[in-house]
Amino acid sequence: MEQLLHLRRHSVVPMVLRRMRAPLITLIVSYSVSVLGLVLIPGASADGTPYRMDFLNAFYVVSYTATTIGFGEIPHAYSGVQRLWMTLSLYLVVIAWFYAIGTIVGLVRDPAFQQAVTWNRFRHQVQGLAEPFHLVCGYGDTGAQLVQEITDGDGRAVVLERVEGHTYELGIEDLRSYVPRFSGDDSNVDNLLAAGITQAHCRSVLAVTDDDHANLQIAITAKLLNPSLPVIARSGNDETHANMASFGTDYIVSAFDTFAGGFAMAIESPRLHRVYEWMSPRPEIPLTSERLPPPGRWIVCAPGRLGKRLCQRLAPTDTEVVLVSAEKPAWMAADQPHVPGKGTEAETLKQAGIEGQDTVGVIAGTDDDADNLSIVMTARELRPELFITARLNARANRRVFEAAELDMIMEPSGIIALRIMRVLSTPRLPQFLRRLRDYDDARIGELLEHWQQLMGTETPRIRAFTVGPQEMPAVADALPRRPVTLEALLRDPRQRDETLPAEVLMLERDGELTLLPEPGVRLEIGDTVLICARADALGPLSWTVNNLDVFRYVMTGEQRPDGWLWRRLAERRVPEHRRA
Amino acid sequence: MNLEKVIFGFFILLALTLNFGFFLGEFDNPDHHNVYELFAALLVSLIATVLKFGERTQIGAVLLASSLVADLQLIAAAVLWGAAMSLSEVGMTSAVMASIVSLSGGALLANLASVTILIVETVGMHR
Numbered sequence: 027m028e029q030l031l032h033l034r035r036h037s038v039v040p041m042v043l044r045r046m047r048a049p050l051i052t053l054i055v056s057y058s059v060s061v062l063g064l065v066l067i068p069g070a071s072a073d074g075t076p077y078r079m080d081f082l083n084a085f086y087v088v089s090y091t092a093t094t095i096g097f098g099e100i101p102h103a104y105s106g107v108q109r110l111w112m113t114l115s116l117y118l119v120v121i122a123w124f125y126a127i128g129t130i131v132g133l134v135r136d137p138a139f140q141q142a143v144t145w146n147r148f149r150h151q152v153q154g155l156a157e158p159f160h161l162v163c164g165y166g167d168t169g170a171q172l173v174q175e176i177t178d179g180d181g182r183a184v185v186l187e188r189v190e191g192h193t194y195e196l197g198i199e200d201l202r203s204y205v206p207r208f209s210g211d212d213s214n215v216d217n218l219l220a221a222g223i224t225q226a227h228c229r230s231v232l233a234v235t236d237d238d239h240a241n242l243q244i245a246i247t248a249k250l251l252n253p254s255l256p257v258i259a260r261s262g263n264d265e266t267h268a269n270m271a272s273f274g275t276d277y278i279v280s281a282f283d284t285f286a287g288g289f290a291m292a293i294e295s296p297r298l299h300r301v302y303e304w305m306s307p308r309p310e311i312p313l314t315s316e317r318l319p320p321p322g323r324w325i326v327c328a329p330g331r332l333g334k335r336l337c338q339r340l341a342p343t344d345t346e347v348v349l350v351s352a353e354k355p356a357w358m359a360a361d362q363p364h365v366p367g368k369g370t371e372a373e374t375l376k377q378a379g380i381e382g383q384d385t386v387g388v389i390a391g392t393d394d395d396a397d398n399l400s401i402v403m404t405a406r407e408l409r410p411e412l413f414i415t416a417r418l419n420a421r422a423n424r425r426v427f428e429a430a431e432l433d434m435i436m437e438p439s440g441i442i443a444l445r446i447m448r449v450l451s452t453p454r455l456p457q458f459l460r461r462l463r464d465y466d467d468a469r470i471g472e473l474l475e476h477w478q479q480l481m482g483t484e485t486p487r488i489r490a491f492t493v494g495p496q497e498m499p500a501v502a503d504a505l506p507r508r509p510v511t512l513e514a515l516l517r518d519p520r521q522r523d524e525t526l527p528a529e530v531l532m533l534e535r536d537g538e539l540t541l542l543p544e545p546g547v548r549l550e551i552g553d554t555v556l557i558c559a560r561a562d563a564l565g566p567l568s569w570t571v572n573n574l575d576v577f578r579y580v581m582t583g584e585q586r587p588d589g590w591l592w593r594r595l596a597e598r599r600v601p602e603h604r605r606a
Numbered sequence: 607m608n609l610e611k612v613i614f615g616f617f618i619l620l621a622l623t624l625n626f627g628f629f630l631g632e633f634d635n636p637d638h639h640n641v642y643e644l645f646a647a648l649l650v651s652l653i654a655t656v657l658k659f660g661e662r663t664q665i666g667a668v669l670l671a672s673s674l675v676a677d678l679q680l681i682a683a684a685v686l687w688g689a690a691m692s693l694s695e696v697g698m699t700s701a702v703m704a705s706i707v708s709l710s711g712g713a714l715l716a717n718l719a720s721v722t723i724l725i726v727e728t729v730g731m732h733r
Contacts, residue, residue, distance in 0.1 A: 037662065044660030051656050058649045062642075081645060082688030 033219045035149065036142035045133050049126035056122040060088045060115030067111055071102045087112075092119035144208065149220040151206040157182050158227050160450065163212040163244050164235030165192045167421040167439030168260065168446075170199070172232060175447050177201040186212040186221050188235065213243035215251075224252050232446060233259040238266040245275045258446050263331065279445045281438035286335035288441075289389075289415075292319050294343045295463075297471040302459060304474070305488060305558070306444060317433050319413050321345050323384045327369030327401050328391030329355075332417065336389065337362070348378045368392070370400040372408060380408050387413035391436065395423045402430055452488045454556045458532045461541050473542075481527045481560040488531070489564065491571060492554045500570070500577035505551060508581065512555065513545035519566050519576045522583055526566060528559030617654040618669075618724055621676065622717040624650055629714050633707055634700035641687065644710065648680040651713070654720075665727050672720045679713035 064084035070076050079087075083101060090097050091112065104112065133139050152159075159182035162169050169185065173196070176183045183205050187193045190209040210217045212235055222228050233244040238261060245259045258277040261267040270278050292299040296318045321344040326336050329351035337347050337358070349358070350369040358364060367374030369390065379385055390401035398416045405412060415434040418427050427435050448455055462470065477486075491497045493505070501510055512533070518524040533543040534554040540547075549555075559567055570580050579585050624647040631638025655673040658666060683706045690702040 040660045040662050042660075047656055047659050050659070051653055054649065054652045054656065058645070062645065065645075080688065080691050081641065081684065082692050085688075 033149070033216065036145050038139070038142050038146065041139060041142065042130075042133060045129060046126070049122075049129045053119075053122045053126055056115075056118045057085075057088055057092070060091075060111075060119055061085050063111045063115065064088065064108070067105075067108050069102060069105050069108055077102070088115060088119060091116050092123060094120060141210070145210070145217075145220060148206055148208040152184055152220065152222040152225070155182060155184070155206070155222065155225075155227055158229045159184050159222070160229055161186070161218075161221050161223060161231045163218075163221075163231065163233045164188070164240070165196065165207070166234070166236055168234045168442045169232075170195065170421075171440065171443035172234065172446060173205055174199070174201065175443070176450070177203050177205065179451060184221050186210065186217055188212050188240070213240045213247065215247055218244065218247055219251070223248055223255065228252070228255060230256040230258060230450065233257065234442060234446070235260075238262045242266055242269060245270050246273055249273050249275070258449060260442050277446075277449050279442050281441045282332045282335045284441050284445055285436050285438070286332070286339040289319060289336065290339040290343055293321050293340070293345060295467040295470070297467050297474055298463060301462065301470060301474050304478070304483075304485060305455065305459070306448070306485060317413065319415070319434070320386045322386030323348065323379065323382065324387050324389060325350060325369070325375065325378045325380060325385065325405075326389045326391065327351070328389060328417070329353075330393070332391045336391070346384075350374060350378050368397060368401075370397055370404060372404050375401075375405055375408060380405060380412075385409070385412065387415065387433075389436075390414070390416040392417070393419055395419050395426075399426065399430060402432065452490060452556075454490045454532065454534070454554070455488055457539065458541070458556055461532075461539065477529060477558070480529060481558070481563075484561065486558045487561050487564045488556065488558045490554055490556045493549050493551050498571040500572055500574045501549060502551060503574060504577060504581065505549065509548045510581070511545065512543060512547050512549065514581060515549075515555070515557075515567070515570065516545075517570070517580045519570045519580050522580050526559065526563040528557055528563045528567060530555050531558050532556040614657055615724060617650060617657055618717075618720050621647065621651045621654045621673075622714070622721050625676070625680070625710060625714045625717050629707060629710050634704040636698045636700070636703045639703060639707060644680070644684060644687065644706075647710070647713075648677075648684055651676050651680055651717070665723060669720055669723055672716045672723070676713040676716040676720070679709050679716065683707075683709035683713070 061081065061084045064079050064087060065081055066078075068076055068078055079101075087100065099108075160172075160176055161184050162172055162176075163186045165173070165185050165187035169187070173183045173185060180202065182203055185193060185196060185205055185207040187207065187209055188211060193207045193209050196205055196207050206221075208217060208221065212218075223231060231244065231248045233241040233248075235241055235244075241259045241261060245257045248255055248257045256276045258279065259270050259275050261270055261278050261280050267278055267280060288299065288302070291302070299318065323346045324340065325348050326333055327350040328336065333349050333351060334355065334357060337349060340347050346363070348363045348365060349355075350365045350367055352366060352368065354364045354366070363378075365374060365378040367377070369375060369378075369388075369392075375388070380388070388401065388405040390398040390405075392398055392401070395418065398418075402414055402416050405414060413433045415436060416427060416430070416432050418424060418435050418437040421437070421439060424435075424437075465473075493501055495502045501515075504510060512530050513525075516526050516528050516530070518526050530543060530545075531541070532555070533540040533547060534556075535550065535552070557567065569576050571577070575585075624643060628639055628643040628647050651673065655670070655677055658670040658673055661667065661670065686702065686706050686709065690696050690698055696702060
């Protein structure tokens, strides 16, 4: 295993040397021939005394001739034979130089050579990373969003991408930290090792290529080489999903599953859906449309998996789904409504009953953006008041979709990126949200209203703190001496009578989860609290839990001077003060 | 028979023989040591070095090292010769000749090592 993990560098130097054999020998031979000729050919000095050039002078003359500097005829003017020889040598050595330089240039431009050099550089850069990083395999729409958000959150990312042109954008993108990248097979074991899959700093592997098989291979490679490393993979179909789950992939994301689930939730329990949206870890997206999909009759123009998922998820809710696709899929029961066609023509939509009063919305979910827009426009012409959702396949078309003023845009790459970011940034939030589903919708509505009054309607920040010297040193320090309640954590460290706009969502103690714990609950070492706070309250909060003096002030109201000298002075002052 | 191997062996052996030829003779007698022979020894030694470039085996590395040593010694000898003849007033004395020949003697050892390694490797191949 150790040997396997010891990754060899691509050997660049032997490659250069092997290629340079012939040109170097040509150079040596042409120099030697020229030098020897100059030494052997007899010459005469100005006064006619015959002489022969020695090797040192001959080498000097050939050297400056070869580099075309040409200092002239030394030590004496040449004879005719010497000039003839010099002319021949001049061409000989200059051509030899061109040959050598041409070979080097050709080598540098050789794709195999460049690949070897960039691979070595990439490996070196990744090894040099001294901070935790996430390995992103696949730099498509999803990968690009993930990298952007990881770096925005002061994290580091490493990118492996199969298509060479895609990583060029990384160089143009304005990111907060440098992202080491390599274009090569992203499921190749050597490349994954070079990308640091076995390194201690690697926090997770995100397999988000658009190829299911590649994702599967990345996930299984990661699990075999580094079993403790969390693997998050994107999967497009049920088989891959089951396969990934079978060897313990930590988190499997499918855009269609997620969208269909979210859509059904929006119809079934709109307030829970609002909470999901509000707590999404992407602060740059504010609450979008105020309108939520209503229950009723839906026309789904989605052949393939998206249509299947939507039919399955919407079946238990108060809705009726009419599927529009070229052929009736095999999984559909005979009595389920189906209209053959694409949905881009008014005729098909009319057949699907778009003019019926119980029809409430249309989902344009084909894998072609132009078709989707066409469905949207046709449907809107027939019934402008319908709830219209469209699937956005290529992120580049986003502006067109925004201009269409849709009620909801379904963007698979964005959904996957959002889902993964939620797992990465707040791994406990999905647990909380899943538990929250047990509450009834009215109660969730009250909670949401309460939270939004407290923290505002903008996306809050959610962080999990574990009580201990790592994440809460001040609390861990005080705990043996005095009890600390949850309520104390949320006091404002600038003015302790006030409370920060924050809420404790969940308390985890010995693996047991308490949803929305009472403010009076006392903390214990090892507890994990999930705190939701307004963006500007997170700073003061981490101040409280990290700084001993601030924490003392929050707990007791006492502001004690710190530092050896001030403590000394304070000690002296207190008795005098008491005496007085 | 492999032409590449023939050329390789030829240059390595020729480097040794030329070197030996130059070395042969009365140690400090300039008449016994030919400047052209030194030139040829240096030329062949350089070519032999380049031929060894890019070998990735352990033996290849040792061969390259011994060749580089021989080059270094021969270049030193050639520079000494040139310096004595044209840069200083000394001229070719027996002391200078002794230095040059002893340098080439060192190169001879390195070349001998090269040939020995080559023979050992060839014998080990059993083909």
